[in-house]
Amino acid sequence: MAIDREQLLHVAHLARLELRDEEVERLGAQLNDILAAVSKVSELDLSEVPPTSHPLDVVNVFGADVPHESLPLEEALANAPEREGSAFRVPPAGS
Amino acid sequence: MAVRDWEAVIGxxxxxxxxxxxxxxxxxELEYGAPENTRTCPVCLAHPGALPxxxxxxxxxxxxLGLALDCGIAARAIFARKNYFYPDLxxxxxxxxxxxxLAGRGRFRLPRPDGDREIGIVRAHLEEDAAKTVHAGGATGRSVGADYSLVDFNRGGTPLVEIVTEPDLRSAEEAVWFLRLLRxxxxxxxxxxxxxxxxxxxxxxxxxVRRRGEEGYRPRWEIKNMNSFTFVGRAIEAAIRQQVAAHEAGEPxxxxxxxxxxxxDRLTVHRSKEEADDYRYFPEPDLVPVEPPAELVERLRAELPERPADRIRRIEPAVGFDAAVELVTTGRDRLYDRLVAAGAExxxxxxxVMNEVAAAGIDPEAVDAGELAKxxxxxxxxxxxxxxxAVARSADPGFAAAPFLEQEAVSDASALEPVVEAVLAANPEQVQTYLGGKEGVLGYLxxxxMxxxxxxxxxRVVNRLLREKLRA
Known part of the structure; x- marks a missing residue:
């Protein structure tokens, strides 16, 4: 299977990536190379193999519901591009 | 337009x-009303490298919850990433x-006056809530047209369950009743x-909506984030009215x-963020699968309280459907149960319980049911x-029925007769006044x-006896 230009632009849009034409060409080729490499796996009969959701053979890792200290407000806001009072200020959502 | 020719299909x-x-x-720590952005850390602020x-x-x-909804509990549950861009995420x-x-197919018994409806549960899954965004500037305070947004991450990451039903509900009233009982x-x-x-x-x-008897489904409208039972009901009514009108007019x-x-009281198309639902779910690589141990599931099952719907059905034969619903939905049915267990009819x-106890404003749980039953x-x-x-005092510590029962009204005429005669004998003046035509003095007697x-x-009995004796 291969992805076409339209699919590539759709995925780029979902990732909020603006691509120049030559990038569309180059990335499209690279993505299709990757897909081709991965699709080698489908040559095997894997009907009896459950899908892998995690590389580690570990289950049930939880944390107890006991509060830890949170960041001080100033530290929490330290990396905010902009702030207003104690809130993160961001470009308008949903526009 | 004939809304009754149509039935609603609601999920x-x-x-x-x-x-x-x-x-x-x-x-x-989760704390409702905590100062803005004081409950955050590298994980819920999404700093690079932080792990959940x-x-x-x-x-x-x-x-x-899954067990209470009769859902199958997954042998292996997996967290997944739902990808989209928004400042609250x-x-x-x-x-x-x-x-x-975590919880797959289930069902919810919804008692109705004419029998149970069974509402299918598709799933109940676990996720994290988004942060709180306030849209500032602009004309309306709504997201569209705002100048900028302010984000408070205190709520971001709050555990949230989502329960999805089958489209089994058939009216606004039924949907609201389901929602109340589920709540x-x-x-x-x-x-x-x-x-x-x-x-x-x-x-x-x-x-x-679809015509009665019609198979399959017509296009549906999704109304998001309803936050009151009243509005859920009204929004559904409005959707039914508008869709029926459109279908009957042949409009799309x-x-x-x-x-x-x-x-x-109308629905308008949500101004879309020009985004088809394309979330590209995939298994969350930062989290390992959850395999609920059987002992845990059984322990949780043993802890389940009797469900409201089951209590309504249990009580109904003795008191009728409406009273059973009222008792259970007001949470007063436990007192009812205790009174009946103590021998009350x-x-x-x-x-x-529904009238006098409710009017007295006392805590039903604090009532001494054995004494109140007396x-x-x-x-x-x-x-x-x-x-x-007595009812008003029945939740007081040490409440006893006996002093109240001693005040049982004596209505047995033969028991009251000697007292009436003694009172007449002790008040000859009032008797004369009464016989002279001033009947108002009867109240004094x-x-x-008393x-x-x-x-x-x-x-009432005293009154009757006095009149009889005075007439004699």
Whole structure:
């Protein structure tokens, strides 16, 4: 299977990536190379193999519901591009 | 237009905040009303490299909910990333569950006057809530047209369960009744406060209509984030009206997201963020699978309280459907149960709990049911004010029925006759006045008898006896 230009632009849009034409060409080729490499796996009969959701053979890792200290407000806001009072200020959502 | 030729097809997606002390994937403390951005950490702010750790209590609460909804509990549940960009979601994805939720197919028994409806549950899964965004500037305070947004990440990462129903509900009234009973079920499990006005319970509603007898479904409208039972009902009514009108006029009905405007009582197409639902779910690589141990599931199953729907059905034969619903939905049915267990007659107990106990404003749980049952048994023989006083006191510490039962009204004429005669003999002047035509003095004589009997005499009987004796 291969992805076409339209699919590539759709995925780029979902990732909020603006691509120049030559990038569309180059990335499209690279993505299709990757897909081709991965699709080698489908040559095997894997009907009896459950899908892998995690590389580690570990289950049930939880944390107890006991509060830890949170960041001080100033530290929490330290990396905010902009702030207003104690809130993160961001470009308008949903526009 | 004939709405009755059509039936509604309604499904709900209900979100409830779980009642944990900390967030879903970090241990920031959850506190409603905490100062802005003071409950955050590298995990819930999505700093690079920070890793999530699931909250064990939230997992247990979701399993418990699944059991209460008769859902199959997954042998292996997997968290998944739901990818989209929005300022309330700092990672660029929400951790949710997709192909392998903790709780799969289930069903919810919905008691109706003419029998049970069974509402299918598609799934109940666990996810994290988004942060709170305030849209500032612009004209309306709404997201569209705002100048900028302010984000408070305290709520971001709150554990949230989403319950998805089959499109099995058939009217606005039925959908609201389902939502109320589901809410009560959740609250009684102790896993959520589920308060719509605080936003800890929210519902998305999917509505379509079809002609009665028609198979299949027509395009549906999704109404998101409804936060009051009243508006859920009104929005559904509005959707039904508008869709029926459109279908009958031969106008197209498009599947889309709608907003309910309470002022106009109409639905308008949600101005879309020009984004098809394309979330590219995939298994969350930062979290390992959850395999609920059988012992845990069985322990949680053993902890389940009797469900509201089951209690309605249990009580109904003795008191009728409406009374059973009222008792259970007001949470007063436990007192009813205790009164009946203490020997009170079912209907007497139900009426007393719904009327006198409710009016007295006392805590039903604090009532001494054994003592109150004695009062109810003597209710018809007690003066009304004595009865009401006894009910009002029945939640007091050390409440005893005996002093009230002693005030049982004496209505036996033969017991009262000697007292009446004694009072007449002791008040010759008043007797003469009465016989002289001033019948108003009778009240004084009745009062004397009541005093002699320390209020126990039935005033009607006293009245009758006095008139008879005076006439003789």
């Amino acid at each position: 709900l997606e209900v979100h409830a905040h779980l009642k944990t002390r900390t967030k879903m994937f970090c241990r920031c 750790v699931p909250n064990e209590r939230a997992i247990e609460q979701t399993i418990k 700092p990672k660029g994805y929400q951790i949710s569950q997709y192909e392998a939720p 009560q079920t959740i609250v009684e499990l102790g896993i959520s406060d589920a308060e719509m006005e605080k936003g800890t319970l929210r519902a998305d509603v999917n509505v379509s 009905v498009e599947q889309s997201t709608y907003d309910y405007d309470a002022d106009t 079912a209907r007497v107990a139900a009426n007393a 009062v109810l048994g003597a209710r018809e023989r007690l003066p009304r004010d004595v009865y009401l006083e 009745v009062g004397q008898v 005093r002699e009997t320390r209020g126990k005499a039935d005033p």
